[in-house]
Amino acid sequence: MRFAPLFLVLLLTACDAESLQDPDGQLPPGNGAVQIGGFEREDLRGTPFDLRQARFVGNDIELTVAYSGGCMEHGFRLLADEAVALSMPPQLGVHVIHDDPGDDCEAYPTEVRRIDASPLVQWFNSPFVVHLHPVDSSSDVITLFWEGK
Numbered sequence: 081m082r083f084a085p086l087f088l089v090l091l092l093t094a095c096d097a098e099s100l101q102d103p104d105g106q107l108p109p110g111n112g113a114v115q116i117g118g119f120e121r122e123d124l125r126g127t128p129f130d131l132r133q134a135r136f137v138g139n140d141i142e143l144t145v146a147y148s149g150g151c152m153e154h155g156f157r158l159l160a161d162e163a164v165a166l167s168m169p170p171q172l173g174v175h176v177i178h179d180d181p182g183d184d185c186e187a188y189p190t191e192v193r194r195i196d197a198s199p200l201v202q203w204f205n206s207p208f209v210v211h212l213h214p215v216d217s218s219s220d221v222i223t224l225f226w227e228g229k
Contacts, residue, residue, distance in 0.1 A: 107162055108199055108202060108203045109199065110199050111196055111198065111199050112157075113156075113157050113158065113195045113196060114157070114158045114160065114195065114196070114197055114198075114199045114200060115157070115158070115159050115160065116160045116162060116199055116200070116203065117160070117161070117162030118162075119159050123159065124159065124175050124177070124215050125177075125215065125216065126177035126178045126179060126180075126215045126216045127147065127154075127178045127179065127180035127216060128147070128148070128178070128216050128217060129145055129146065129147040129178040129214070129216070129217055129219075130145065130146040130147070130214075130217060130218070130219050131143060131144075131145055131176055131212065131214040131217055131219040131222060132144040132145065132146060132190065132219070133222070134176075134212050134222045134224060135224060136197070136224055136225075136226050136227075137194065139196065139197055139198045139201045140194040140195060140196055140197060141158070141194070141195045141197045141210070141212075141224065142192060142193070142194050143156060143176065143192070143193045143194075143195065144190065144191070144192050145178070145190070145191055145192075145193060146188055146189065146190040146191075147178055147180070147188070147189070148183075148185075148186065148187075148188055149180060149183030149184075149185050149187065149189070150183065150185045150186075150187030150188070150189045151183050151184070151185035151187075152181045152182070152183040152185075153181065154178060154179065154180055154181065154183065155178075155179035155181070156176060156177065156178055156179070156193050156195065157176075157177050157179065157195070158174050158175065158176060158177075158195055158197070159174070159175040159177060160172060160173070160174045160175075160199075160200060161173040161174070161175075167209075169206070169207040169208050169209055169225070170204060170208045170209070171208070171209040171210075171211065172200070172208060172209070172210055172211070173210075173211050173213060174200075174210050174211065174212055174213065175212075175213045175214075175215050176212050176213065176214045176215060176217075177215045177216075178215075178216070178217075197226075200226075201226060204226075206228065207225065207226060207227050207228050208225075208226050209223060209224070209225050209226075210223070210224045210225075210226065211223050212224065
């Protein structure tokens with residue numbers, strides 16, 4: 081019986097998350113920089129970086145990032161979980177991944193990057209919360225709120 085409370089918590093938590101698919105059972109398409117669902121936990125690998133700040137600017141997510149390199153163009157992308165907490169407003173986990181092209185430079189630049197998050201905005205079409213989880217980073221989770229247009 082000592083596991084009954086744990087089981088109840090797990091059951092209630094599982095009931096609060098759903099996949100918001102369209103009527104055809106499909107997830108909305110991404111845009112290259114944002115992918116919604118369709119990935120495995122093994123895909124959550126990248127190159128170490130620091131996520132210093134993040135905010136919504138219109139339909140874009142603006143990231144302030146720092147990383148080792150500086151001689152080549154580095155990429156950042158978002159992998160959004162398809163499971164959504166159906167709270168008010170809905171909440172979504174999004175993984176931030178840094179793609180290093182093999183830059184051997186030893187600088188540590190800090191840059192502001194904008195990622196078009198329109199697929200997320202169109203998916204919800206109403207206010208929602210995003211929990212940004214930086215992958216391969218010592219940075220904390222950053223929570224953002226998209227209020228609408």
